[in-house]
Amino acid sequence: MTNPTPPPSPPDLTDLPNTSLGDPGSSWRIEKRLHVGWKSEVLTLVGATLVAFALSGILIVAAGINVWDAFKALFQGAAGSRRSILETLVQATPLILTGLAAAVAFRARIWNIGGEGQFFAGAMGTWWVANQFGDALTPVIVLPMMVIAAAIAGAAWASIAGFLRAYFGTNEIIVTVMLNFVILFILSWLLGGPWRSPDTYYFQTIKMPEATWLPRFLADSRLHWGFALALLAAVGVYILLWKTSLGFEIRGLGTNEIAARFKGIDVARTIIVVMAISGALAGLAGLTQVGGIHYRLQLDISTGYGFAGIIIALVGRLHPAGVVIAAIGFGALINGATFMQISTGTPSALVEVIQGLVLILVLVGSVVVRYRVRRVGGDD
Amino acid sequence: MFRVESQRGVRPGITDTLVTNENTGMAPTTPGTNPLLRIEHVTKRFPEVVANNDISIDVMPGEVLCLLGENGAGKTTLADMLYGVIRPDEGHIYFRGQHLDVKSPKEAIHAGIGMVHQHFELVTPMSALENIVIGTKEATWLELDETRIKLEGLCDQYGISIDLDVQVGRLSVGEQQWIEILKALYTGVDLLILDEPTAVLTPQGVDRLFAFLRELKQSGVGIVLITHKLHEVMEISDRVAVLRHGVLVDTVNTTETTSRELARLMVGRDVVLTVEKEPAQPGKPVLELDSVAAEGRALRGAVIDVSLELRKGEILGLAGVSGNGQSALFDTLVGVNPPTNGTISLDGVDITAMRPKDIAAQGLSGVPSDRIRQGLMMDSQIQENLILGKHRSSEFSNLGFLDKKATHDFADEAIEQFEITASSPRQITRVLSGGNLQKVILARELLGGSPKVLVVHQPTRGLDIGASEYVRRRLVAERDRGAAVLLISEDLDELFNVSDRIAVIYEGEIIGTVDPETTAREDVGMLMAGISQSADAAGDDEP
Numbered sequence: 001m002t003n004p005t006p007p008p009s010p011p012d013l014t015d016l017p018n019t020s021l022g023d024p025g026s027s028w029r030i031e032k033r034l035h036v037g038w039k040s041e042v043l044t045l046v047g048a049t050l051v052a053f054a055l056s057g058i059l060i061v062a063a064g065i066n067v068w069d070a071f072k073a074l075f076q077g078a079a080g081s082r083r084s085i086l087e088t089l090v091q092a093t094p095l096i097l098t099g100l101a102a103a104v105a106f107r108a109r110i111w112n113i114g115g116e117g118q119f120f121a122g123a124m125g126t127w128w129v130a131n132q133f134g135d136a137l138t139p140v141i142v143l144p145m146m147v148i149a150a151a152i153a154g155a156a157w158a159s160i161a162g163f164l165r166a167y168f169g170t171n172e173i174i175v176t177v178m179l180n181f182v183i184l185f186i187l188s189w190l191l192g193g194p195w196r197s198p199d200t201y202y203f204q205t206i207k208m209p210e211a212t213w214l215p216r217f218l219a220d221s222r223l224h225w226g227f228a229l230a231l232l233a234a235v236g237v238y239i240l241l242w243k244t245s246l247g248f249e250i251r252g253l254g255t256n257e258i259a260a261r262f263k264g265i266d267v268a269r270t271i272i273v274v275m276a277i278s279g280a281l282a283g284l285a286g287l288t289q290v291g292g293i294h295y296r297l298q299l300d301i302s303t304g305y306g307f308a309g310i311i312i313a314l315v316g317r318l319h320p321a322g323v324v325i326a327a328i329g330f331g332a333l334i335n336g337a338t339f340m341q342i343s344t345g346t347p348s349a350l351v352e353v354i355q356g357l358v359l360i361l362v363l364v365g366s367v368v369v370r371y372r373v374r375r376v377g378g379d380d
Numbered sequence: 381m382f383r384v385e386s387q388r389g390v391r392p393g394i395t396d397t398l399v400t401n402e403n404t405g406m407a408p409t410t411p412g413t414n415p416l417l418r419i420e421h422v423t424k425r426f427p428e429v430v431a432n433n434d435i436s437i438d439v440m441p442g443e444v445l446c447l448l449g450e451n452g453a454g455k456t457t458l459a460d461m462l463y464g465v466i467r468p469d470e471g472h473i474y475f476r477g478q479h480l481d482v483k484s485p486k487e488a489i490h491a492g493i494g495m496v497h498q499h500f501e502l503v504t505p506m507s508a509l510e511n512i513v514i515g516t517k518e519a520t521w522l523e524l525d526e527t528r529i530k531l532e533g534l535c536d537q538y539g540i541s542i543d544l545d546v547q548v549g550r551l552s553v554g555e556q557q558w559i560e561i562l563k564a565l566y567t568g569v570d571l572l573i574l575d576e577p578t579a580v581l582t583p584q585g586v587d588r589l590f591a592f593l594r595e596l597k598q599s600g601v602g603i604v605l606i607t608h609k610l611h612e613v614m615e616i617s618d619r620v621a622v623l624r625h626g627v628l629v630d631t632v633n634t635t636e637t638t639s640r641e642l643a644r645l646m647v648g649r650d651v652v653l654t655v656e657k658e659p660a661q662p663g664k665p666v667l668e669l670d671s672v673a674a675e676g677r678a679l680r681g682a683v684i685d686v687s688l689e690l691r692k693g694e695i696l697g698l699a700g701v702s703g704n705g706q707s708a709l710f711d712t713l714v715g716v717n718p719p720t721n722g723t724i725s726l727d728g729v730d731i732t733a734m735r736p737k738d739i740a741a742q743g744l745s746g747v748p749s750d751r752i753r754q755g756l757m758m759d760s761q762i763q764e765n766l767i768l769g770k771h772r773s774s775e776f777s778n779l780g781f782l783d784k785k786a787t788h789d790f791a792d793e794a795i796e797q798f799e800i801t802a803s804s805p806r807q808i809t810r811v812l813s814g815g816n817l818q819k820v821i822l823a824r825e826l827l828g829g830s831p832k833v834l835v836v837h838q839p840t841r842g843l844d845i846g847a848s849e850y851v852r853r854r855l856v857a858e859r860d861r862g863a864a865v866l867l868i869s870e871d872l873d874e875l876f877n878v879s880d881r882i883a884v885i886y887e888g889e890i891i892g893t894v895d896p897e898t899t900a901r902e903d904v905g906m907l908m909a910g911i912s913q914s915a916d917a918a919g920d921d922e923p
Contacts, residue, residue: 243782244782245777245782249771255759264736
C-alpha cells in the first residue's frame with residue numbers, strides 16, 4: 001500500500017461545511033427499502049384513511065359544524081347498525097366489480113378509464129335480455145343469460161379500445177374516455193325513443209319482469225346476489241392473475257412489455273384479452289345495479305362507479321383482496337355520508353373530498369413506505 | 381495550463397491560493413508537487429451496500445490515474461461524487477487545495493472538473509455544435525459562430541476531427557464520445573474524468589483516445605480513467621487505484637506492477653484470464669442467413685445485407701463497433717424485428733417470417749444485450765423469470781393453470797446448476813447482481829432446452845471477471861454439446877478468446893470473416909472501422 005497513512009489535515013480550511021458531509025457522531029439517514037411487505041401496505045391504508053379523516057375534520061370545522069357529531073353520524077350511517085352494514089355492502093357491490101375491472105387492466109399497464117361506459121354497456125345488456133326473455137323463460141335460465149349478456153356487452157365495448165390499441169397503437173386512455181361519452185349518448189337516444197317507457201315522461205325504460213330481479217339474501221335488506229357475484233369475481237381475478245398462464249402473461253406485460261415480446265408473448269392478443277376481461281367485470285357492475293337495485297335503465301343508474309373503480313383499484317394496490325376492502329370502505333363512506341347530511345347538515349359532497357384525500361394519501365404513502373429512516377454511526 | 385479563455389470568471393469557492401502542504405507522500409510519482417485532487421476518507425453508503433468505504437486517493441496535475449475495479453466495486457460512485465452527481469456521506473475532497481463541495485455537475489464544471497459518462501448526455505437530433513452550446517452556455521444568445529471558432533481551435537490543438545454540423549444521432553458512438561470530450565474541453569478542465577471510455581471504441585479509436593490523453597496531460601490536466609480492462613491500464617496510466625467491494629485495495633505505480641498482479645488485486649484471487657477450450661469440431665450448417673436486411677431501432681444500426689452460415693459445434697463471433705446493426709440483427713434472429721429482405725433458415729426450416737415463440741420452438745435461444753430491459757421482469761420472482769416463455773408449455777402449465785411445483789423445482793435446479801446466488805426462487809429478481817441476472821437468463825435459455833442455436837449479444841457486458849469467466853465457459857460448453865453459438869460482442873478480447881471464427885459487421889454488412897488463430901487483433905480493428913483489406917485476411921474463413 002502506498003496510500004496507508006491517514007492523510008494529515010488539509011491546509012488552512014477554516015470554514016469547512018462538514019455538517020453537510022456527515023456528523024462525526026451519528027446521524028439519521030433516509031434509505032430506500034428493497035422490499036415492502038403487505039403489513040406496510042395495510043398500515044399505509046389505515047394511516048392514509050386516518051389522516052384523510054383528520055384533514056376532512058378541518059373542513060367540517062370550517063363549515064361550522066360539530067366534528068364529533070358529524071363523524072359519529074357518518075359512522076352510524078356506515079356501520080352503526082345491522083341495517084347500515086348491509087346497506088354498505090349494497091353500495092360496495094358495484095364498486096368491487098369496477099375496482100376489479102381497473103385492477104386487471106392496470107396490472108397489465110393498460111389504462112382502461114372506460115369502466116363507466118362498460119358499466120352502462122353491461123347494464124343495457126342486462127336489461128335487454130331480461131326484457132326480451134324474462135317472461136318467456138324460467139329465471140334459472142334467464143339470470144345466467146343476464147350475467148353472460150352483461151359480461152359480453154362490457155367486454156365488447158372495452159374491446160373497441162383494446163383492438164385499436166393492439167393493432168394501431170391508439171392511446172387506450174383517450175379511446176376509453178371518449179367511449180364513455182358515446183355510450184351515454186346512445187343510451188340517451190334509446191331512452192328518448194325506442195326503449196322509452198310508454199307510461200312516463202322520464203327518460204327511463206319500463207322495469208324488468210320481477211322474475212328477473214336478482215334475488216335478495218334477506219327479506220328486510222336490499223343486499224342481493226350481486227354481492228356474492230362480486231366476491232366470486234374477486235376470487236376469480238385472484239386465480240386468473242396468480243394461478244394461470246394467462247395471468248402470468250398479463251402481469252408480464254405490465255412488468256416489462258419488451259421482455260414479454262422477446263420471450264414470445266403475443267402482446268397484441270394479450271392487450272385485447274385484458275381489455276375484454278376488464279370490460280366484462282365493469283359490465284357485471286352494470287348488472288348488479290340494474291338487476292339488483294333499479295330494475296330499469298335510467299341515465300343516473302351510476303353515480304360514477306366506473307371512475308370510482310379506478311380509485312378503488314389504486315387504493316387496493318391492484319390486488320383483489322385490497323379492492324374488496326377498499327370498495328367496502330368507500331361503500332361505507334357513501335352510505336354514512338347520506339346519514340351525516342340528514343342528521344347534521346354536513347354536505348355529503350364532503351365524502352368525495354375524503355375519498356380523494358384517501359387516494360392521494362395512499363399514493364403518497366405507498367412511496368413513503370419504500371423508504372426507511374436509519375441511524376448511522378459516524379466513525380466505524 | 382490548458383484552458384480555453386475562461387467562461388466562468390471567478391470560480392466560486394475556489395481561489396488560487398498556493399497550497400503549502402508538505403505532506404505529499406500519497407503521490408510518490410511527483411514528489412514536491414501539490415496534488416490537484418485529494419480525496420480523504422470518503423465514504424458513501426447506499427441501502428444494503430457501502431459503495432465507497434473510507435477511500436483516500438490523490439491525483440497529481442498531469443497524471444493519468446486509473447480507477448480499476450470490477451462492476452460494483454464503486455468506481456463510478458467515486459467519480460460521481462467528484463462530479464457533484466452525488467455527495468459523500470463522510471470524508472472530504474480537496475481540489476486545487478480548496479475544499480470541494482459541489483452539489484451538482486454544473487458546480488463541478490464551474491470548478492474545472494469535467495466528466496464523460498458511460499451514457500452520453502447528448503441531444504441526438506441536434507448538431508455537435510448545438511449540443512456543446514446548449515450544454516454549456518447560460519447566456520440568452522447562443523453565439524454559435526464564436527463557439528465554433530473556439531471549438532475549431534480546440535480540434536486543431538488536439539487533432540480531433542469531428543464535423544460540428546452533423547446531427548449527433550448520425551454519428552457513431554465513438555464519435556459521440558469525442559463530442560462529450562470536446563464539451564468538457566470547451567468549458568475548461570483541470571481534471572477530466574472518463575468513465576469506461578474505451579467500451580465503445582475500436583482498437584484504433586482507443587489509440588487515438590490515448591494519444592489525446594497523453595497530449596492533454598502535458599498541459600497539466602489531471603485525468604481519472606475508469607476502466608476494468610487491464611491492458612489499457614498498463615498502457616496509459618501513471619498510477620492505478622484498485623477498488624474492490626467499495627474498498628481501496630491498493631494504489632500502485634503502473635511501472636511497478638503487472639496485469640496479473642492487478643487482476644489479483646481487483647478480484648481478490650488468482651484468475652484465469654483466458655478460457656480453455658479444445659479446437660472446434662464444426663458439423664453441418666444449422667443457421668443460414670441469406671442477404672438479410674432489417675430495420676434498426678434508431679437512425680443508425682439497420683441490417684443492410686447479412687449472409688452468414690453458422691455450423692453445429694462452433695462459436696461464430698460477430699465483431700463490430702456498437703451501432704453497426706448488431707442489435708437489429710439480434711432482434712431479427714429472435715423474431716421481434718421481422719426482416720425486410722432475405723431469408724433465415726434454421727436446420728432446414730425457414731424461420732424468416734416466424735413469430736418469437738415459434739422460432740424458440742424451432743430451437744433458437746437468444747440472450748439479449750440489455751438484460752434488464754429485454755431479458756427480465758425485474759419486479760417478478762426469479763422463478764417466474766426462469767419459466768418466462770415456457771409458461772404455456774406442458775412442463776409448467778396444465779389446462780391453462782401454472783404448475784407451481786414444477787416451476788419451483790425447475791427454479792431450484794437452475795439456481796443450483798447455474799450457481800445463482802439467490803436465497804429463494806421466490807426472491808424478487810431486482811435484488812440480484814448483474815452476473816446473477818445473466819445466469820438467470822442463461823439458465824432459462826439453456827436448462828432443459830438444449831437449443832440448436834444460441835445467439836448471445838454482449839453476454840459479459842457489465843459483468844465482473846468471475847461472472848464473465850463463467851459465462852464464457854458456458855458458451856464453450858454449449859458448443860461442445862453440439863450447439864451452434866453466435867456470439868455478438870464488442871469486446872475483442874472476448875471474441876478472440878472464445879470464437880472459432882470471427883465475422884465483422886460494419887454498417888449493417890459483413891465486411892469480412894477471419895480465423896482468430898491466424899489474424900491479428902489490429903486487422904479485425906481495421907475491419908471494425910470499415911477498412912476492408914485485401915482478400916488475404918477475408919479469405920481465411922474456411923478452417
